[in-house]
Amino acid sequence: MRSISLEADILIIGGGAAGCYAALCAARRSGARVLLAEKANIERSGCLAAGVNAVNAYIGQGHTPEDYVEYARRDAEGIVREDLLLTMAERLNGVALALEALGLTILKDEQGRYASRGWRNIKINGENIKPLLAAAVRAEPAVKVVNHVNVVSYLADNGRILGAVGFGADEAAQYVLRAPAVICATGGAAGLYRPNSPGFARQAMWYPPFNTGAGYAMGILAGAEMTALEMRFVALRCKDVIAPTGALAQGAGARQINKLGQVYEKRYGLSTSQRVYGTLRENLEGRGPCRLRAENLGPEQIEDLYRAYLNMAPAQTLKWVEESAGAGAALEAEIEAAGPYIVGGHTASGYWVDTQRRTTLRGLFAAGDVAGGCPQKYVSGAMAEAAIAAEAAWDYARANPPPARAAALDAQAQALHDEAEGYLSRADALIDADQIEAAMQKTMDEYAGGLTARYSYNEAQLDKADGRISELTALSARLGAEDMYGLMKIHELRERLVVCRSLIAHLKARRETRWPGFGVHLDYPEKSENWLRHVNSRLEHGQIRIIFRDLAAKEARYEHHH
Amino acid sequence: MSIIIDPSACTGCGLCREVCPGNLLCADENGRAAIRRPADCWNCAACLKACAQTAIALYLPPEIGGNGASLRVSREGDLLHWLFSLPDGRRRVITVDRRNANHY
Ligand SMILES: Cc1cc2nc3c(=O)[nH]c(=O)nc-3n(C[C@H](O)[C@H](O)[C@H](O)COP(=O)(O)OP(=O)(O)OC[C@H]3O[C@@H](n4cnc5c(N)ncnc54)[C@H](O)[C@@H]3O)c2cc1C
Ligand code: SF4
Ligand code: SF4
Numbered sequence: 001m002r003s004i005s006l007e008a009d010i011l012i013i014g015g016g017a018a019g020c021y022a023a024l025c026a027a028r029r030s031g032a033r034v035l036l037a038e039k040a041n042i043e044r045s046g047c048l049a050a051g052v053n054a055v056n057a058y059i060g061q062g063h064t065p066e067d068y069v070e071y072a073r074r075d076a077e078g079i080v081r082e083d084l085l086l087t088m089a090e091r092l093n094g095v096a097l098a099l100e101a102l103g104l105t106i107l108k109d110e111q112g113r114y115a116s117r118g119w120r121n122i123k124i125n126g127e128n129i130k131p132l133l134a135a136a137v138r139a140e141p142a143v144k145v146v147n148h149v150n151v152v153s154y155l156a157d158n159g160r161i162l163g164a165v166g167f168g169a170d171e172a173a174q175y176v177l178r179a180p181a182v183i184c185a186t187g188g189a190a191g192l193y194r195p196n197s198p199g200f201a202r203q204a205m206w207y208p209p210f211n212t213g214a215g216y217a218m219g220i221l222a223g224a225e226m227t228a229l230e231m232r233f234v235a236l237r238c239k240d241v242i243a244p245t246g247a248l249a250q251g252a253g254a255r256q257i258n259k260l261g262q263v264y265e266k267r268y269g270l271s272t273s274q275r276v277y278g279t280l281r282e283n284l285e286g287r288g289p290c291r292l293r294a295e296n297l298g299p300e301q302i303e304d305l306y307r308a309y310l311n312m313a314p315a316q317t318l319k320w321v322e323e324s325a326g327a328g329a330a331l332e333a334e335i336e337a338a339g340p341y342i343v344g345g346h347t348a349s350g351y352w353v354d355t356q357r358r359t360t361l362r363g364l365f366a367a368g369d370v371a372g373g374c375p376q377k378y379v380s381g382a383m384a385e386a387a388i389a390a391e392a393a394w395d396y397a398r399a400n401p402p403p404a405r406a407a408a409l410d411a412q413a414q415a416l417h418d419e420a421e422g423y424l425s426r427a428d429a430l431i432d433a434d435q436i437e438a439a440m441q442k443t444m445d446e447y448a449g450g451l452t453a454r455y456s457y458n459e460a461q462l463d464k465a466d467g468r469i470s471e472l473t474a475l476s477a478r479l480g481a482e483d484m485y486g487l488m489k490i491h492e493l494r495e496r497l498v499v500c501r502s503l504i505a506h507l508k509a510r511r512e513t514r515w516p517g518f519g520v521h522l523d524y525p526e527k528s529e530n531w532l533r534h535v536n537s538r539l540e541h542g543q544i545r546i547i548f549r550d551l552a553a554k555e556a557r558y559e560h561h562h
Numbered sequence: 563m564s565i566i567i568d569p570s571a572c573t574g575c576g577l578c579r580e581v582c583p584g585n586l587l588c589a590d591e592n593g594r595a596a597i598r599r600p601a602d603c604w605n606c607a608a609c610l611k612a613c614a615q616t617a618i619a620l621y622l623p624p625e626i627g628g629n630g631a632s633l634r635v636s637r638e639g640d641l642l643h644w645l646f647s648l649p650d651g652r653r654r655v656i657t658v659d660r661r662n663a664n665h666y
Contacts, residue, residue, distance in 0.1 A: 040582065040583045040584065040585055041579050041580050043580070044581040044582075044583055044606070044608035049583040049604070049606040053664060053666075098596065106663060107663035107664075124664065125660050127642070128660055147580075159634070197625045199601075200623045201601075201622075201624050201625040201626045203603060203604050203605075204605070204626050206585060208606075209584065209604055240626035240627050241624075248666070251666030252666050253585070288579070294575045304664075304666060307664070307665075308666045309666065310642070310656065311660055311664060314605070314607045314618065314620065315605040317633075317644070318621075318631060318632075318633045318646065319619065319627055319628075321646045321648070322622070322628070322648065370666075383568060410606075416665070485598065488585070535583075562567075
């Protein structure tokens with residue numbers, strides 16, 4: 001395997017919504033040399049690969065960033081960092097303008113203002129949002145993009161992050177990437193739990209199965225403090241295809257109805273978690289199947305809904321066309337819960353960052369779905385955070401040049417190289433990564449509150465899950481890979497196992513049930529005021545230490561105390 | 563979910579291999595595109611849009627309700643022509659213009 005060394009002022013890991021925008025913002029700072037490492041190709045990687053339906057975070061006419069903070073705080077039952085939400089919300093509308101400048105189609109009203117769907121949402125054609133971002137990044141001479149490089153570990157010296165190591169997804173090469181400031185933007189984690197359709201359609205999931213939680217795992221292993229992993233995201237989605245519901249629900253005004261035709265959503269409340277919970281209850285109490293039904297539509301409107309789905313989840317339109325749905329004046333989709341996913345852009349899971357998006361590890365910043373404390377980010381919020389992180393990273397890089405000696409980093413890179421060669425030399429191992437992945441997903445499903453357990457768990461089950469995840473982790477160290485792609489599958493599995501272990505510890509630590517749609521702790525099925533606090537964790541000498549932190553005062557700046 | 567590649571239409575240009583967010587596509591012994599493991603596809607359609615030969619089709623496996631229909635797409639400037647092929651031989655085209663925002 002070849003070794004390729006690259007250096008820059010700022011290294012960005014993951015070229016999705018946050019990573020691409022961080023690269024653009026950093027490059028505009030005069031003199032900054034930016035290196036962007038992406039496991040696929042920034043053209044169509046991550047959440048935005050198929051396109052998005054709308055810009056879901058925006059401050060509409062007559063509203064303020066503070067309103068957005070309040071909305072997100074309520075939706076998350078209080079477990080948020082208001083400093084993070086506010087600094088994000090203040091930049092949302094600027095991000096929308098930037099997206100329009102890149103060429104994104106945004107609908108305008110007669111006065112030339114963005115046409116909104118509700119007050120937080122603007123209408124776009126989001127099919128090509130990723131190619132537009134990617135083209136802008138490629139046009140920046142100060143940004144070097146390395147595509148198809150799967151980053152697996154940070155490089156650290158004396159507690160300071162100074163780079164990362166990756167391996168080609170196909171190319172037989174190790175990449176040693178160094179920079180005085182590093183931004184992690186690898187997105188969240190899917191595929192920890194057994195998927196809705198575990199057979200041939202196992203990748204029919206909402207969150208991209210290729211976002212495997214690398215950023216969380218690298219942070220956990222390097223000793224970063226993480227927050228709110230227990231606030232899993234369970235998504236209400238169109239059944240089977242697991243397509244988003246927003247275009248039908250908010251766009252076409254569809255209501256959640258049960259088999260009796262009753263609109264049941266109001267009975268349970270309208271927060272994200274309550275909408276999921278209501279659907280679970282209706283099914284358990286015999287009133288399923290549940291559907292989202294939009295009525296009084298003409299043929300042209302139905303065709304427009306088909307188009308909206310083609311722009312983000314084409315498989316859903318295929319399903320409707322195949323079923324000859326929409327032949328009358330209504331269009332409906334059966335709905336089901338999907339996940340859990342760990343995704344800091346919808347809920348609050350991820351790195352514990354300060355107001356400037358600095359993690360607790362010196363030299364490391366985080367933005368987007370990998371960063372915690374700040375739910376309801378969506379695409380525009382992930383980009384807003386990226387802009388904040390890019391500014392802070394550039395200031396840090398200028399003030400803190402990398403140390404001259406690099407022996408420690410060389411040794412770490414060598415160890416990762418040797419480990420990778422070890423996997424590649426055991427091509428005929430008895431057990432493969434697929435089998436361990438299935439075992440992990442089954443364990444999480446049954447004992448850590450997955451779909452078949454109706455998202456419920458108790459302490460005894462979590463202990464069982466923890467034991468099995470440890471065994472599977474040990475087993476995974478002896479895996480073998482035939483080629484670089486197989487090596488990537490092993491790295492992905494191993495990072496998922498790391499995330500599972502911390503997730504289980506968080507589920508155990510929060511002894512209450514705060515978000516019943518996202519999970520029910522059967523030993524503590526009620527919400528309790530005592531738990532209006534953050535559950536954080538840090539790996540210390542191989543053990544996960546739980547840290548409780550109070551909710552910060554409104555609008556205060558938050559600083560880490562090292 | 564998955565895709566199927568028509569080997570007679572594929573020129574081996576490699577564009578689909580470049581864009582798949584999961585690095586799922588590779589070249590077979592003749593240099594034509596192939597999917598490593600069909601069950602690993604996320605159905606994002608990135609490869610369909612990249613292919614100028616319309617050689618790639620997306621379909622729903624029976625596990626998620628598929629009954630044999632498939633979907634391809636061809637590009638013409640800002641227009642995306644989505645072509646649905648149904649198992650009974652019927653076809654349907656829905657065109658999306660990128661310059662128009664979603665109505666929903
Ligand atoms: C199906 C779907 C539909 C959505 N629709 C909307 C919508 O309509 N409106 C809206 O506002 N928001 C929407 N969102 C949310 C929005 O897309 C996300 O909030 C946003 O993309 C998060 O940005 P991110 O950069 O954190 O993650 P991503 O955009 O996913 O980027 C993460 C990147 O990191 C890369 N990566 C991962 N691991 C590694 C590694 N080990 N090494 C190198 N690179 C790595 C990935 O390949 C990816 O490119 C949707 C999300 C999904 C999944
Ligand atoms: S549809 Fe998407 S995930 Fe599937 S092979 Fe094509 S590009 Fe890859
Ligand atoms: S993009 Fe189309 S023609 Fe090119 S390699 Fe892929 S399938 Fe073949």
